[in-house]
Amino acid sequence: MKIFFKWPPNATEEDKKLKDVATSYEGDIYCPDGPVRDDVIEHEKEHIEQYQTMGYEKWLEKCKADRDFLIDQEIKAYTAQLRYIQFHVGMREAKESIISFAKFLICQSEVNQW
Numbered sequence: 001m002k003i004f005f006k007w008p009p010n011a012t013e014e015d016k017k018l019k020d021v022a023t024s025y026e027g028d029i030y031c032p033d034g035p036v037r038d039d040v041i042e043h044e045k046e047h048i049e050q051y052q053t054m055g056y057e058k059w060l061e062k063c064k065a066d067r068d069f070l071i072d073q074e075i076k077a078y079t080a081q082l083r084y085i086q087f088h089v090g091m092r093e094a095k096e097s098i099i100s101f102a103k104f105l106i107c108q109s110e111v112n113q114w
């Protein structure tokens, strides 16, 4: 796994409008705005694990086609991220992060188009 400070090769103009701080592509992590916190890297590592069996392209297609699958994958990635925050930063920060992650997931589940 490598970390690149640029957009992944498959990024579209739409992706760039969303301004993700980090994303993964084919087993590597891309941070277009420069270095990100270690807990964000943990989140992306979890996604990389998730698509080891089915492969990146199939996983991405499934995420786009099946919102429940996408939400499930995100909950697992945020869980890994929270675990990292809890052990390496602190419980208070983990509790604060739970709220912002939950808000993000609620937004994801309410959006009609990906």
Ligand SMILES: [Zn+2]
Binding pocket: 043, 047, 073, 074, 077
């Ligand atoms: Zn994610």
